[in-house]
Amino acid sequence: MYVLNDFKDLANTLFPRFCPLCGKRLKSDEIICAECKKKIDPLPYRESLRGKGFFDDFYYRAAYKGIMGKLIKVYKFAPRPSLAEFLAEGILEIFERFPPLPGSVLTYVPPTFKSLKEKGFDHMKTLAKQLSRKSGLPLCTLLEVKKQKGYQVGLSQEERREQIRAKYMVLSENLYRTSGKVVLIDDVFTTGATVNECSRILKLAGASHVSVYTLAKS
Numbered sequence: 001m002y003v004l005n006d007f008k009d010l011a012n013t014l015f016p017r018f019c020p021l022c023g024k025r026l027k028s029d030e031i032i033c034a035e036c037k038k039k040i041d042p043l044p045y046r047e048s049l050r051g052k053g054f055f056d057d058f059y060y061r062a063a064y065k066g067i068m069g070k071l072i073k074v075y076k077f078a079p080r081p082s083l084a085e086f087l088a089e090g091i092l093e094i095f096e097r098f099p100p101l102p103g104s105v106l107t108y109v110p111p112t113f114k115s116l117k118e119k120g121f122d123h124m125k126t127l128a129k130q131l132s133r134k135s136g137l138p139l140c141t142l143l144e145v146k147k148q149k150g151y152q153v154g155l156s157q158e159e160r161r162e163q164i165r166a167k168y169m170v171l172s173e174n175l176y177r178t179s180g181k182v183v184l185i186d187d188v189f190t191t192g193a194t195v196n197e198c199s200r201i202l203k204l205a206g207a208s209h210v211s212v213y214t215l216a217k218s
């Protein structure tokens with residue numbers, strides 16, 4: 001144990017790491033510094049949106065501003081496994097307060113082809129893998145983005161809604177192998193259009209319950 005700590009101290013001296021948010025030097029086990037961590041909302045939120053969407057429950061870890069906003073932006077553009085782990089712990093904290101239904105499977109909102117190409121990694125799947133490992137919920141890929149012609153600018157709200165409707169599809173053969181109780185995770189809940197559409201098609205394909213958990217809500 002002492003040897004391990006000495007080794008960590010040595011590694012930290014030789015290869016100092018810095019907080020991705022404020023640039024302060026990190027202690028050996030930290031992913032972000034203590035000061036930044038303190039600024040994250042202390043408790044997760046539950047929001048009653050009953051009757052307003054196709055999902056059954058909605059929970060989020062923090063407001064999409066300040067440190068949580070920065071953290072998500074940094075993570076989306078730099079595929080750091082340590083940040084995926086830190087953010088997975090954020091969702092795990094929601095699970096501790098608002099546990100998923102027993103027997104639920106974990107799934108995530110898939111990236112668009114454009115975003116996958118730009119970032120070179122599937123940021124929600126990476127996070128979901130860490131979350132599955134930490135929570136014990138089995139990870140199951142249930143959603144996929146349909147191939148489509150690129151985004152057009154200047155669409156009306158109705159046309160944009162239509163585009164979201166046609167965007168995702170359910171991998172039914174994977175869904176059939178589950179209990180039908182789904183925990184759907186995403187990074188940010190803005191209008192809710194994406195998670196709502198994903199919930200709609202999951203229900204249509206036979207899911208009995210969809211709980212949405214996001215890192216943040218704007």
Ligand SMILES: [Zn+2]
Nearest residue numbers: 019022033036
């Ligand atoms: Zn910091």
